[in-house]
Amino acid sequence: MPDLYAVIGNPVSHSKSPLIHSAFAQQTQQSMQYTALLAPIGGFKMTVENFRQQGGKGLNVTVPFKLEAFQLSTRLTERATIAQAVNTLKFDDDEILGDNTDGAGLVCDIELNLSIPIAAKRILLLGAGGAARGVILPLLQKHPALLAVANRTISKAKMLQEQFMMYGNIAAGDFSQFSKEKFDIIINATSASLHNELPGIGPGAFKHAELAYDMMYNLDAYTPFLKFAQQHGARQLADGIGMLVEQAAESFFVWRHVKPQTKPVIAMLKSANKI
Ligand code: ATR
Numbered sequence: 182m183p184d185l186y187a188v189i190g191n192p193v194s195h196s197k198s199p200l201i202h203s204a205f206a207q208q209t210q211q212s213m214q215y216t217a218l219l220a221p222i223g224g225f226k227m228t229v230e231n232f233r234q235q236g237g238k239g240l241n242v243t244v245p246f247k248l249e250a251f252q253l254s255t256r257l258t259e260r261a262t263i264a265q266a267v268n269t270l271k272f273d274d275d276e277i278l279g280d281n282t283d284g285a286g287l288v289c290d291i292e293l294n295l296s297i298p299i300a301a302k303r304i305l306l307l308g309a310g311g312a313a314r315g316v317i318l319p320l321l322q323k324h325p326a327l328l329a330v331a332n333r334t335i336s337k338a339k340m341l342q343e344q345f346m347m348y349g350n351i352a353a354g355d356f357s358q359f360s361k362e363k364f365d366i367i368i369n370a371t372s373a374s375l376h377n378e379l380p381g382i383g384p385g386a387f388k389h390a391e392l393a394y395d396m397m398y399n400l401d402a403y404t405p406f407l408k409f410a411q412q413h414g415a416r417q418l419a420d421g422i423g424m425l426v427e428q429a430a431e432s433f434f435v436w437r438h439v440k441p442q443t444k445p446v447i448a449m450l451k452s453a454n455k456i
Pocket of ligand 1 (some may be wrong): 307308309310311312313333334337370371372373378379380381383
C-alpha cells in the first residue's frame with residue numbers, strides 16, 4: 182500500500198498540489214498517493230481525524246483552514262509558531278506536527294529560481310493578513326535593507342511591524358505612504374487578485390522595481406497587479422506558481438526526507454499556462 186497524503190481545503194478541486202506531489206513522487210520514486218480532500222466548513226478536525234484513521238501520513242492545508250491546522254497541531258516548528266498558521270501536517274503515532282513552508286517557498290523562488298538576492302534590497306510587501314504574516318520572518322532572515330508592510334487597514338500592518346521588529350528593519354503604513362518611495366522588490370500578499378482587483382498602491386513605487394511578485398496566480402492571464410506593475414516600470418514579473426511548487430517541495434521534504442527537483446515541475450505547470 183502506498184503512503185497516503187492529501188491537500189485539504191474548501192474549495193479544493195482547483196488545487197494543483199495533487200499534480201505537483203504526484204510529479205515529485207514519480208521523480209524521487211517514493212511510494213505514495215496524493216489526493217484532494219474537501220472538508221466542510223466547521224468540519225476540518227473531523228475530516229483530518231477520518232483521514233488519519235484511514236492511515237493518512239500527512240496533509241497540506243489550504244484556505245480557509247491554516248489557523249485551525251495550527252490549533253490542531255500537538256507540536257509546532259518555529260516557523261509555524263511565528264507565522265501562526267500551518268500549511269503542512271505530519272502524523273506520527275499520536276503526534277500531529279504542524280509546519281509552515283510558505284515563506285521558505287517564496288524566498289527560494291525569488292533567490293534561486295528568479296536569481297534575485299534579497300540581501301540589502303528594499304522590499305515592499307502589500308497586505309497584512311495570513312499570507313503576509315507567513316512570509317515576513319523568512320524575508321527578514323535574508324537581511325533586506327528594509328521590509329515595508331503596506332495595508333489597506335493600517336492598524337494590521339502596524340501590528341505586524343511590532344511583532345517582527347526584533348528580526349530586522351521593518352516599517353508599516355498604508356498604500357499612499359509608500360506609493361512614491363523606491364523599492365527593488367514589490368510583493369503582493371493581499372487577496373485582491375482573487376477578486377480580480379488591484380491593491381491601491383500608486384504607480385510610482387514600481388518605477389525602479391526589478392521584480393513585481395504576486396503570490397496569487399492565474400493560469401489564463403497576468404493578475405491585475407502584475408499588469409499594473411508592468412505598465413509602470415517593473416522589470417521582471419512573477420506569479421505564485423514558483424512559490425507554490427517550492428513550498429510543496431519543502432513539505433515533501435518534511436514528510437519523506439527527500440528534496441525533489443522543482444524546476445521541471447514549475448516548467449510543466451507553466452507550459453499549461455497561457456502567459
Ligand atoms: P490571507 O490569508 O489570504 O492573507 P486575509 O487574512 O483575509 O487572507 O487577508 C487578506 C489581505 O488582503 C488583507 O491584508 C486585506 O486588507 P485589509 O486588512 O485591509 O482587509 C487585503 N485585501 C483584500 N482585498 C483587498 C483589496 N481589494 N485591496 C487591497 N487589499 C485587499
